[in-house]
Amino acid sequence: QAKKQGKNGFAFYEDSLSVPVQHRADTERLLRQALDKGEFELHYQPQIHLATSRVTGFEALIRWNSPELGQMSPDQFIRIAEETQLIVPIGDWVLRTACEFIRTVHQKGDNAAIVSVNVSVMQLIDNRFVERVLELLNETGLEPHYLELEVTESMVIESLDLIGDKLDRLIEYGVNIALDDFGRGFSSLSHLLKLPITTLKIDKSFIEQIPDNQEDQPLTGLIIRLAKDMGIKVVAEGVEKYVQLDYLKKYECDCIQGYLFSEPLPAIIARDWIKTASLPTLCF
Ligand code: C2E
Ligand code: MG
Numbered sequence: 001q002a003k004k005q006g007k008n009g010f011a012f013y014e015d016s017l018s019v020p021v022q023h024r025a026d027t028e029r030l031l032r033q034a035l036d037k038g039e040f041e042l043h044y045q046p047q048i049h050l051a052t053s054r055v056t057g058f059e060a061l062i063r064w065n066s067p068e069l070g071q072m073s074p075d076q077f078i079r080i081a082e083e084t085q086l087i088v089p090i091g092d093w094v095l096r097t098a099c100e101f102i103r104t105v106h107q108k109g110d111n112a113a114i115v116s117v118n119v120s121v122m123q124l125i126d127n128r129f130v131e132r133v134l135e136l137l138n139e140t141g142l143e144p145h146y147l148e149l150e151v152t153e154s155m156v157i158e159s160l161d162l163i164g165d166k167l168d169r170l171i172e173y174g175v176n177i178a179l180d181d182f183g184r185g186f187s188s189l190s191h192l193l194k195l196p197i198t199t200l201k202i203d204k205s206f207i208e209q210i211p212d213n214q215e216d217q218p219l220t221g222l223i224i225r226l227a228k229d230m231g232i233k234v235v236a237e238g239v240e241k242y243v244q245l246d247y248l249k250k251y252e253c254d255c256i257q258g259y260l261f262s263e264p265l266p267a268i269i270a271r272d273w274i275k276t277a278s279l280p281t282l283c284f
């Protein structure tokens, strides 16, 4: 596929496999066994509710601890998993593990926190997806409103006829649907108005632009206000600086997620983070 080659920008030679091609083949081969070998792990990044300074959610982010390739970040393998359909069983494992995790958080005494899970379009176009989500909720004993599924604008727009109904049905059951990475690429306000979503995640590329002089950047604030007027919860991603926090508080953004408070954490640490979250770091 010409498109794929162009995007990666690799040169292809007639008689020898280029290094990237060989690497890709190795990655694919190892990825096929990774689930059975238990090499995946989920890390959880806390989301802080600004009005109460409390942790009200966690985003689950996959990690691949490959003995052969080392620590692999999702950007290094999710695309291959999608192209090979391996994302379907991997995504199923992610959903189950994330639901089990948030149950243990509730058992530790915090019964309000939700878990947010990235899903790929390959999972969503599967006809059994909605039933599978409900089945997993049932099996793990998790109520639907504690689960959020993150989708991206491009995947929803490109396959709205295939997945629009499914998102509507999930929302009817009480599952939250978040639009991830809003502001990356060609995000459009008219899309925002018609997509079946309950949460908007403003991409870090937008948050990064918040300057020291806050009057210079009303756009992010306007998006927050628009979403809130529509009854959509707003989460800011990639919050790294206090100036960004001040801005987001001023515009009454609901929740923030970012290195300023915590990077994604292994389950055992994330689970206990709620307790330590009453430390002064959160009393901003
Ligand atoms: P995403 O869903 O937009 O997740 C947020 C990414 O931003 C994560 O990268 C997170 O570690 C990073 N991040 C969080 N706070 C900050 C910050 O303050 N500054 C900066 N610079 N980055 C921050 P990560 O974990 O490498 O994941 C990358 C992408 O891989 C995710 O982007 C998501 O699209 C995808 N992904 C991760 N886990 C899964 C999964 O289980 N399934 C699927 N289908 N995709 C996944
Ligand atoms: Mg996400």
Ligand code: MG
Pocket: 118, 150, 152, 180, 181
């Ligand atoms: Mg995502």
Ligand code: MG
Pocket: 180, 181, 201, 203, 237
């Ligand atoms: Mg994102």
